[in-house]
């Protein structure tokens with residue numbers, strides 16, 4: 001498949017922006033009193049939301065994976081980096097919800113459950129609603145390898161398959177669920193083997209390779225959008241940091257993370273685009289400069305929003321419910 005140059009460039013800029021947001025989140029986290037909860041980052045896993053969002057249309061439903069991928073929702077129309085940072089910092093609950101909890105049905109974001117996997121049936125419901133309304137909206141539900149082993153995922157895939165719903169399940173296999181390696185939590189090597197049992201197509205793909213991801217997601221979204229029913233994509237990646245900043249990572253073999261970092265998506269994609277003659281050193285410098293300016297402004301704007309008073313916080317939470 002030939003990916004149009006414009007699409008390649010759009011994904012490049014977005015990958016740079018996503019990486020710089022990853023860095024910015026750490027900076028904001030270490031600014032005293034700015035983030036009330038711990039920081040879980042998706043550093044090195046940014047190619048996945050970039051390639052997903054490059055295939056979504058306005059109004060499609062999309063739930064980023066678990067605890068670490070929500071900030072990258074800024075890649076969708078209607079959200080900004082400021083919103084991402086404000087959400088992580090528990091500010092501006094009206095627009096972006098609290099920690100990782102965006103709710104914006106008109107933009108195709110219907111929230112998430114802190115109890116991992118419990119939101120899968122909600123997204124199956126979104127897909128059912130699109131089918132009943134004869135809309136061409138699709139749903140992409142992404143979750144981690146740990147979450148994918150939970151019962152609601154199984155039931156959701158059973159129903160989606162039986163009703164041929166327009167939903168794609170995507171497992172971001174970053175090799176760990178907290179301190180548990182996938183090697184200990186799965187008896188299969190290729191997680192996409194499960195798709196066959198549900199009765200829809202499934203495929204694993206290098207989750208650190210933007211172009212490979214884009215191509216697989218494009219094929220799956222086009223099939224689903226034209227009535228082909230669900231699919232399962234497994235994006236193979238790696239959680240290069242601990243589960244969250246306080247994680248001592250004693251469960252992980254020494255050097256494993258460094259080995260995987262050699263395969264991180266940004267440097268690889270940048271090199272591919274340079275080899276293809278699509279970008280130059282000057283483009284790289286410019287993209288980074290622009291993204292840095294965007295992130296700095298977003299951080300300033302987000303941190304300028306005052307924390308809500310306790311009563312307002314409760315009211316805002318009840319309004320969302």
Ligand SMILES: Cc1ncc(C[n+]2csc(CCOP(=O)(O)OP(=O)(O)O)c2C)c(N)n1
Pocket residue numbers: 065066067068114115116117143144145146147148174176177178239243
């Ligand atoms: C049902 C449930 N069990 C446990 C937790 C605590 N918890 C939060 S994140 C997490 C790890 C999830 O792993 P995975 O789905 O692979 O996502 P990753 O953190 O690797 O992105 C766990 C166990 C939870 N939130 N919900």
Ligand SMILES: [Mg+2]
Pocket residue numbers: 144145146172173174175176177178239
């Ligand atoms: Mg995981």
